Amino acid sequence: MPHLMNTYSRLPIAFTHGQGSHLFDEQGRQYLDALAGIAVNTLGHGHPRLVKAIGEQVARMMHVSNLYQVREQEKLSDRLASLAAMDEVFFCNSGCEANEAAIKLARMYGHRKGVESPAIIVMEQAFHGRTLATLSATGNRKVQAGFEPLVAGFVRVPFDDLSAIETVAQHNASVVAVLFEPIQGEGGINIAHQDYLKGLRRICDDKGWLFMVDEVQCGIGRTGKWFAHQHAGIKPDVMTLAKGLGSGVPIGACLTAGQATGVFQPGNHGSTFGGNPLACVAALTTLDIIEQDGLMAHAASLGEAIRKGLRESFADLPGVVEVRGDGLMIGIELDRPCGDLVRHALDAGLLINVTAERVIRLLPPLTFSKDEANRLVQMLSTLVGKFLSA
Numbered sequence: 001m002p003h004l005m006n007t008y009s010r011l012p013i014a015f016t017h018g019q020g021s022h023l024f025d026e027q028g029r030q031y032l033d034a035l036a037g038i039a040v041n042t043l044g045h046g047h048p049r050l051v052k053a054i055g056e057q058v059a060r061m062m063h064v065s066n067l068y069q070v071r072e073q074e075k076l077s078d079r080l081a082s083l084a085a086m087d088e089v090f091f092c093n094s095g096c097e098a099n100e101a102a103i104k105l106a107r108m109y110g111h112r113k114g115v116e117s118p119a120i121i122v123m124e125q126a127f128h129g130r131t132l133a134t135l136s137a138t139g140n141r142k143v144q145a146g147f148e149p150l151v152a153g154f155v156r157v158p159f160d161d162l163s164a165i166e167t168v169a170q171h172n173a174s175v176v177a178v179l180f181e182p183i184q185g186e187g188g189i190n191i192a193h194q195d196y197l198k199g200l201r202r203i204c205d206d207k208g209w210l211f212m213v214d215e216v217q218c219g220i221g222r223t224g225k226w227f228a229h230q231h232a233g234i235k236p237d238v239m240t241l242a243k244g245l246g247s248g249v250p251i252g253a254c255l256t257a258g259q260a261t262g263v264f265q266p267g268n269h270g271s272t273f274g275g276n277p278l279a280c281v282a283a284l285t286t287l288d289i290i291e292q293d294g295l296m297a298h299a300a301s302l303g304e305a306i307r308k309g310l311r312e313s314f315a316d317l318p319g320v321v322e323v324r325g326d327g328l329m330i331g332i333e334l335d336r337p338c339g340d341l342v343r344h345a346l347d348a349g350l351l352i353n354v355t356a357e358r359v360i361r362l363l364p365p366l367t368f369s370k371d372e373a374n375r376l377v378q379m380l381s382t383l384v385g386k387f388l389s390a
């Protein structure tokens, strides 16, 4: 038995390698990957340009300490700041670390404004990670249970409900920020309306709160724009990224703009591995390929086609509540728990995920082809049809 800590219910399968949108297991069986490591493998598996860039960087220099200037990190900060129209970037290694940075930053921002006990508004069904602060911000009791006492200073409201925010604004003078996912991933592919984003931005401006978006799952071109909040034409004060940024090489980022900029000073925050040359080259190359190959427009149109195909094939199927999503972030909500579908899909050679018990989640690589999309729709029609009629 491997000496692994028992933190995951793993499926009985191990992959040996991948190519494009496919993974291969130890028996040589091929799987269509419609999950991409949960929105991580932006460019699929073994993308030749990414492999080359990473290989060259490994040979040149993998890591240097943040005690020194790191040119690759500076270059990536400039690139991200320009894509997001934001000012500063802190680099780390994961989504929870990026959110941890955002939470610390909001608290320090609050203290600077003279708020004794700064609070952050967070959402029901949110997922922000599994460190103590980020699980406390997460809106899922299962993630929190057993780890009490939770970190204090979070006020929870229903998602996509502006009146709930207005009520908090009237009654809680300790609030200094709002942290939320423009599209909730783990929570079941729940999309915040554009009017909500605009209204929330207005309230944050009025109250001097930081508008903090967690784009760890929905960012990096997946919804057809670099960042999901950009569909609403608004700009956040803080944005967190990870997952797809390095196409499989771990990297996270916390970006700031406007009044959130300049809050951290030397000694306030740090990360040994954060923004090392290897991770930054992986991210820079990922962003270059997304741009050069038009992968955002591709994600938007392919996602639309997949949703259309699914809706058509599920039209006469009671049991499918809704097919929703944006770009290549897609949820199919059923009227019953459907975790077993993951195993059925695996048997059929397809990798998917089920979240929030009843939502089939699809997060294919942005390099997914039209043929692969058609195959995905066909396989899912059969699998879901059989599952619902069983």
Ligand code: PLP
Binding pocket: 093, 094, 095, 096, 097, 099, 127, 128, 129, 130, 181, 185, 186, 214, 215, 216, 217, 218, 242, 243
């Ligand atoms: N934020 C969001 C929206 C996520 O979906 C996740 C992971 O699923 C995280 C944060 C945590 O990221 P990580 O697992 O890299 O810590």
